[in-house]
Amino acid sequence: MHTFSRTANNPNLNDLKKENDLWVNPKVARILGIKTGQYVWLKNQDDVTSTFSIKVRVTERVRWDSVYMVHGFGHDNKKLTRAYAKGINDTQLISKIAVDPIMGGTGIRGNFVTILTENPHKNIEI
Amino acid sequence: MVIDTLKCVGCSDCVVACQTENDVPIGYCRDWITETVNGSYPTIELELKSERCNHCDNAPCVRCCPTGASHQLDNGIVLVTGNECIGCGACIESCPYDARYQHPDGYVDKCTFCHHRLEKGQLPACVSVCPTKCMYFGDLDNPNSEVSKLLKNRKHKTLAPEAGTKPQVYYLT
Amino acid sequence: MQEELFTSGRNIPNIDPSLEIWHWPISVYLFLGGLAAGLLFFAGLITVLGKDKEYPASVKFASIVSPIALTLGLLALFYDLTHKLYFWRLYTTIRIESPMSWGAWVLLIITPISFLWVMSYYSELFPKWKLNFEFLNTFEKFLQKNRRNMAIALIPLSIILGIYTGILLSAFNARPLWNNAILGPLFLVSGLSTGAATIILLAKSAKEKHLFGKIDLILIVIELGLIVHMLMGMYAGSEVQLEAMQLLVGGEFTLMFFGFVIILGLIVPAILELTELIGYKIPVAIPALLVLIGGLVFRFVMVEAGQITRYLY
Numbered sequence: 001m002h003t004f005s006r007t008a009n010n011p012n013l014n015d016l017k018k019e020n021d022l023w024v025n026p027k028v029a030r031i032l033g034i035k036t037g038q039y040v041w042l043k044n045q046d047d048v049t050s051t052f053s054i055k056v057r058v059t060e061r062v063r064w065d066s067v068y069m070v071h072g073f074g075h076d077n078k079k080l081t082r083a084y085a086k087g088i089n090d091t092q093l094i095s096k097i098a099v100d101p102i103m104g105g106t107g108i109r110g111n112f113v114t115i116l117t118e119n120p121h122k123n124i125e126i
Numbered sequence: 127m128v129i130d131t132l133k134c135v136g137c138s139d140c141v142v143a144c145q146t147e148n149d150v151p152i153g154y155c156r157d158w159i160t161e162t163v164n165g166s167y168p169t170i171e172l173e174l175k176s177e178r179c180n181h182c183d184n185a186p187c188v189r190c191c192p193t194g195a196s197h198q199l200d201n202g203i204v205l206v207t208g209n210e211c212i213g214c215g216a217c218i219e220s221c222p223y224d225a226r227y228q229h230p231d232g233y234v235d236k237c238t239f240c241h242h243r244l245e246k247g248q249l250p251a252c253v254s255v256c257p258t259k260c261m262y263f264g265d266l267d268n269p270n271s272e273v274s275k276l277l278k279n280r281k282h283k284t285l286a287p288e289a290g291t292k293p294q295v296y297y298l299t
Numbered sequence: 300m301q302e303e304l305f306t307s308g309r310n311i312p313n314i315d316p317s318l319e320i321w322h323w324p325i326s327v328y329l330f331l332g333g334l335a336a337g338l339l340f341f342a343g344l345i346t347v348l349g350k351d352k353e354y355p356a357s358v359k360f361a362s363i364v365s366p367i368a369l370t371l372g373l374l375a376l377f378y379d380l381t382h383k384l385y386f387w388r389l390y391t392t393i394r395i396e397s398p399m400s401w402g403a404w405v406l407l408i409i410t411p412i413s414f415l416w417v418m419s420y421y422s423e424l425f426p427k428w429k430l431n432f433e434f435l436n437t438f439e440k441f442l443q444k445n446r447r448n449m450a451i452a453l454i455p456l457s458i459i460l461g462i463y464t465g466i467l468l469s470a471f472n473a474r475p476l477w478n479n480a481i482l483g484p485l486f487l488v489s490g491l492s493t494g495a496a497t498i499i500l501l502a503k504s505a506k507e508k509h510l511f512g513k514i515d516l517i518l519i520v521i522e523l524g525l526i527v528h529m530l531m532g533m534y535a536g537s538e539v540q541l542e543a544m545q546l547l548v549g550g551e552f553t554l555m556f557f558g559f560v561i562i563l564g565l566i567v568p569a570i571l572e573l574t575e576l577i578g579y580k581i582p583v584a585i586p587a588l589l590v591l592i593g594g595l596v597f598r599f600v601m602v603e604a605g606q607i608t609r610y611l612y
Contacts, residue, residue, distance in 0.1 A: 001138045001307070012142050015152050016308040025167060026300055059302055060167045138307040159307040166300060174306065186472055192399035193388040210388045213381030215320040216399050222473035222610040224318065227311045232382035286610045288537065290472055 005072035008083035019087035021057040023068040024115070029058040032115060041116040042067075042088060046095045049120050050088040051076055067113065127239070127253070128273045128282070129176055130298045133260035136161060136174040140252035140261070144178075147240060147251035154227050156237040157252060173299075176252070176261070179204065179225035179237040180285065180293030187217035187226065195233075201265075202294055203241060208233040222289040239263070266294065318606040324379040329464045329598040330493070331372035332406075333486060334591075335365040336461030337494015339413060341511075343453035346446060354510070356502040359420045364497055366413045373406060398467040405463065409456045412449060419443050461487040468605065476543035476605040479532050485525040492518035493594040496568075496587040508583050509576075515590065516572045519565050526561065543608040552604045555596060564593015 001017045002008055022040065024032075034040060039053040052074055062068045073087030098107040136159045144156050157178035164171045181204045188196050188204060195210035196217050206217075211233040218226045218234060229235040240250035248254065253261040264273035273296075276282075282296045305315075313319045342362045345351055351358045380386055390407065394400040417424070419442035442449075465486030468477040495515040502508045533544040547556050568586035575581045 011152055012145055016138055016141060016155075018308070057304075060163055060165065060170050060300060061172070063167060136306045141307045154311050155307070155309055158305055158309040161302075161304055161306045163300075163302040186470075189396045190399065190470055192394060192397045192403055193385075194392050194394055195388070209385065211382050212386050212388055213383070214379075214399060215381070216397075216467075216471075218314070218320050219318070219606070220471040220473050224314055224609070224611070227314055228320070228381055289610050 002072050005075070008072055008075060009080040011082065014082045018082075019055060020070040020073040022054045023057050023059050023062040025062050025064040026058050026060060027064045029056070032117070034058070034115070034117060038117070041120055042093055042113045043116055043120070044093045044095060045112045048093060048095050049116070050074070050092060051121075052085050052088050053119070054088045067115070127295045128262045128276050128298060129295065130260040130262075131173050131175050132298065133258045134159075134174045134176060135258055137257060139255045139257060140176050143251040143255040144237070147243075148238070150235075151230055154229070156235070175297055177223065177285065178252075178295065180223060180291070180295040181239060183292035183294060184290060186220040186222075186291060190216045190220045192216065203239050205238055205241060206234055206236065222286050222291060223293075318609070321602055321606065322379070323599070324375040326595075326599040326602045328372040328375045329486070329602070330595045331368040331375070332464050333461055333490025333594065334493045334497065335368040335372070335413065336457045336487070337491040338362060338365045338368075338497060339409065339416075339453050340457040340461070340491060341494055341498060342416065343450040343457065346450035347454065354507045356504075356507050357498045357511070359424060360501045361498045362413070362420070363417055363424065364501075366410065366417055369406065369410045369413060373410070398463055398470050401459070402463045402467060405456060405459050409453075409460055412453060412456070415442055416449055416453070419446050419449070458487065461490040464490070468601065473610060474605045474608055475536070475539040475610070476533075476546070476608040477601070479529060481525055481529045481532065485522065485529060488518055488522045488525060489594050489597060492522055493591055496590040499583050499587045512572050512575060512583065515586075516569055516576070519569045519590070523561075523565050539608065539610055543604075546604045546607060547600070552600050555600050559596040560593050560600060563589055564596065565590075568593075
């Protein structure tokens with residue numbers, strides 16, 4: 001729906017899709033006790049926590065060992081009035097990369113996340 | 127109108143094109159995309175459809191309008207005359223597809239198959255911007271038109287046929 | 300699992316997630332319309348049968364309520380329109396297929412007649428406020444002479460007014476809770492029963508109270524039968540009708556429907572009126588008020604619950 005991350009603040013497109021959803025497999029949702037519409041936070045293996053929260057969509061369209069979200073949300077610039085703090089930024093959670101020494105290609109598939117149902121930022125002002 | 131559900135990717139270009147072409151206020155839409163997922167991983171069936179007013183042959187909205195603002199033209203297109211609409215909301219209650227909405231100016235609005243573009247010989251806005259070319263528009267009464275040939279050759283369905291409205295938007299499955 | 304959602308994020312005000320186009324003004328109008336229909340029906344019927352001297356409350360006192368009810372109902376309807384400046388378009392055409400058009404025309408005819416009816420009883424109702432203009436006095440005498448004609452006109456008009464409110468809802472084939480043919484007679488009987496209850500409240504002689512108590516009892520029994528009929532019809536209907544049924548008997552509206560409409564609004568007044576007929580003394584105001592409240596809550600429940608039921612999504 002949006003183009004990369006640069007159309008997130010567009011009035012027409014933002015009205016149609018304000019934030020990204022986290023696609024969670026129903027088996028995982030049952031184990032963790034989360035439901036569609038609930039807001040969760042993600043933490044990756046290097047203890048980087050997402051700044052904002054993301055809405056859950058429990059769907060069969062994703063495997064039980066992965067979650068999916070659309071790229072291009074979670075903007076933290078307050079000047080993007082419509083897109084600020086909606087959804088989470090997936091690149092923020094990519095902290096472990098392997099760089100090919102010859103051509104510079106980046107391997108980003110070594111990042112794993114945990115789903116947190118309670119706000120980890122409660123004691124800290126963003 | 128005939129829409130091929132096997133080619134629709136759910137990009138919502140038709141929604142935005144309609145909003146810009148017809149001055150639809152932000153927060154309202156005349157057409158929308160629905161996604162239906164059946165089954166459990168890994169055997170899943172997914173269907174993406176672009177839905178709008180179906181311009182039904184037996185339109186309940188035309189039947190129950192007290193002022194005649196909701197009327198049907200000879201070619202089957204259902205239109206609303208804003209000046210005659212009193213905003214009673216009966217047509218919105220009677221549409222099984224929830225295709226109508228109350229415009230902030232007071233009258234009731236819906237998809238018009240881009241009537242103003244058809245008069246100039248162009249296609250509706252949604253059909254002309256679709257990137258996968260999954261939407262076809264034409265005369266169903268003409269057996270040689272593209273839409274009639276598609277309906278003859280492929281399996282198709284309509285939405286909620288049990289509501290008795292004889293909708294005129296067909297989905298190829 | 301099955302999942303159905305709007306990928307393009309549709310969130311039209313008043314339509315998503317469930318339809319909320321008609322609010323309290325429509326329910327209030329349906330109640331007031333039924334009430335006025337009941338009152339005018341009984342006023343016309345008693346006059347045509349020639350018994351207007353024996354039952355003064357039903358033709359005189361209670362019929363003050365009908366013009367007030369009709370005016371308040373029309374104001375509520377006007378308030379609910381969103382394109383108010385164009386309301387006169389309703390009267391530029393008669394569309395036979397639209398029950399709302401019938402209703403607009405019937406209201407246009409019956410509201411002046413109800414005012415003229417009260418006007419014809421003016422000197423008996425308001426003896427203290429004498430009319431100062433001579434032509435008004437002659438007008439009143441003219442109306443008194445034609446009272447029987449007005450009564451004959453009122454009977455079919457009030458029946459149409461009472462039944463069209465139900466037919467209006469049952470003509471919407473997109474709302475499974477409303478789309479059954481019993482709704483028309485059900486609303487008519489409910490309107491007649493609320494009219495009879497008002498007459499009981501305003502009646503002065505015991506004979507009149509007893510007669511209308513018996514009439515109200517019969518109407519309540521018929522109404523209970525029609526409600527049972529409606530529920531049975533929906534049980535035997537398609538999947539969407541079964542889901543609509545679940546809202547009323549097993550869902551959010553169960554307490555309001557069974558508690559207020561059926562038990563407090565129909566069964567308890569019936570038992571009270573039965574015990575009154577057997578001989579015990581019960582203040583007649585109680586069953587009458589309960590019937591009125593039951594009628595109002597019934598219309599609220601039907602309008603609110605009906606908009607939640609749907610065919611798709």
